[in-house]
Amino acid sequence: MSDAVIYALSPITFRLDLKDPFLFTAHHIDHFPKANANLGPATAAQHQEFNMYYGDTVPGFPEHPHTGFETITLVEQGVVDHFDSLGNGGRYGAGDVQWLSTGSGVEHCEMFPLLNEDRENPFELFQIWFNSSPEQKQQPADYKMFWREHIPHVSAKDTQGRDTNIRIISGQYQGTEAISRPPHSWAAAPENKVNIYLITLAPHATLTIPATTVTATRFAYFYQGDSLELANTQIQHKHLAELKPDVNIQLQAGEVEARILWLEGEPIGAPVAMRGPFVLNTNQELDDAFRRYRATHFGEWPWPSPAPVFSREQARFASYDGGQRKEFPEQS
Structure with a gap:
């Protein structure tokens, strides 16, 4: 393991323990x-x-x-x-x-x-x-x-013509911006550099994630595939890597398609008191x-x-403003 780039590597069954924010x-x-x-x-x-x-x-x-x-x-x-x-x-x-x-x-x-x-x-x-x-x-x-x-995607070919795809949930990648976050979110301000990606790599495809700031928190969770080379280290699926934030990091899939959840952002820096579903x-x-x-x-x-559901036939939608306004996705 490269201690300079991978700070920690943990097997995951259900919960990924992370760091601020x-x-x-x-x-x-x-x-x-x-x-x-x-x-x-x-x-x-x-x-x-x-x-x-x-x-x-x-x-x-x-x-x-x-x-x-x-x-x-x-x-x-x-x-x-x-x-x-x-x-x-x-x-x-x-x-x-x-x-x-x-x-x-x-x-x-x-x-x-x-x-x-x-x-x-x-x-x-x-x-x-x-x-x-x-x-x-x-x-x-x-x-x-x-x-x-x-949701914006950045799809590209690597140098060998293999497919890579990034779904940008928060932040930006190569100039492509995510949908705006709710206004009272730490992720809404660009200076907090909260990047959340869902990455898909074709077999053997390579992708480089650019450096962020030295103060940021950065994690990669490899959740689907047989193996992943991350910063010149082979890791197995369902492993979480805490990473050095201020360096470019190269990923390469193994024999089958690889999927990675990528999380990075500037810490809030405030004390955390957490009890059940409350975080103050x-x-x-x-x-x-x-x-x-x-x-x-x-x-x-x-x-x-306490546990309502819609009918089987209900299409995808969201309501806002106390249910006064409904939104249905525009089909592409």
Whole structure:
């Protein structure tokens, strides 16, 4: 291992432990079977082949609170139904990204309806817990959908004519800018250089990620493929590398296509006090937030159950402004 470039290398089963401005990332993978009429699994799990999480019928995470940070949800396979205490809802699927600023507090649920009754329902997503500055933690909650049709890509050939592709979720790559982030996000300011990429390399393809600043945090998670050469070091799939930020880093795929989640950005530099789904700066702030949540629930829950879902036929969409405005992705 090159100690000068790779600071740490860790095997990953589910949780990626990260550093400021990132908190952690969860990599959910489930091999759900065919669906029943109620959008749940038609058969029970065998030998932990899938997780029901906390849903009684439909897999997912029923109503729960957050405050003080952001969740960035990148769906690779499957469908997510979103509902929140702001009165907004939506459905998004493979290739889409939801960016939720929890700010001063919000309740939401994330359900994973199984839509296919005639075939299996594989499910995979990343959820990045991304910190907010002390000032941003006081702002109202907000969210934004990044539809797969709109997310910028940089596709190119390497010197041997092999395909490389970068989906730019945040920041920029080679002058191509991501969709704007919610306004009260640490990632919204260009000077914070928060770059989040989903990288796909054809077999044996090479790609160089340019240096960022010496003060930045930088991670690469190799989550699909047989092997990856990273900074002249061979790593196996499902390994997380913490990297030196101020150098160019070359990646090369192995015998099969490689996929990498790339995370980098300037640290916020504020104290972190984290308790369950709340992320603030002091224990006193956490105590105050829990008291406020018990008194207000961060607003009334306007939905008929803690774990609602849309119908099987519902197309992808998002609603904003308390459900007054709906947005559907423009098909490319």
